[in-house]
Amino acid sequence: xxxxxxxxxxxxxxxxxxxxxxxxxxxxxxxxxxxxxxxxxxxxxxxxxxxxxxxxxxxxxxxxxxxxxxxxxxxxxxxxxxxxxxxxxxxxxxxxxxxxxxxxxxxxxxxxxxxxxxxxxxxxxx
Numbered sequence: 001x002x003x004x005x006x007x008x009x010x011x012x013x014x015x016x017x018x019x020x021x022x023x024x025x026x027x028x029x030x031x032x033x034x035x036x037x038x039x040x041x042x043x044x045x046x047x048x049x050x051x052x053x054x055x056x057x058x059x060x061x062x063x064x065x066x067x068x069x070x071x072x073x074x075x076x077x078x079x080x081x082x083x084x085x086x087x088x089x090x091x092x093x094x095x096x097x098x099x100x101x102x103x104x105x106x107x108x109x110x111x112x113x114x115x116x117x118x119x120x121x122x123x124x125x126x
Contacts, residue, residue, distance in 0.1 A: 005054045005056040007058045012040070013054040014030065016030060018045075048076050052080075055099070064087060066083075066084055068084075070098050070100040084096060
């Protein structure tokens with residue numbers, strides 16, 4: 001939830017850029033299947049991931065609820081906003097909720113929701 005979200009098949013939000021000290025969020029790299037299947041990766045820094053940049057709840061392949069974080073440093077807030085814009089550029093409607101205080105105590109969008117049973121027949125969705 002902190003380092004990866006899959007809003008739809010073929011698109012991943014990934015906190016895959018290294019921490020400031022050089023450590024990588026994926027010690028063994030991303031799973032090979034993403035590259036093998038040609039997934040598009042929208043990447044942010046590992047630190048932005050820690051501030052919930054990739055924490056999102058897919059409603060369907062065309063709608064995504066994403067966390068924002070008003071308590072994050074300004075540069076991280078800018079990075080989160082840029083990721084949200086990149087998701088919108090993929091044709092996905094993005095709704096945002098500020099999870100600054102909630103995330104400060106651990107957890108965000110996915111942690112505060114329960115599994116939903118959804119009708120998989122979304123008109124125009126793959």
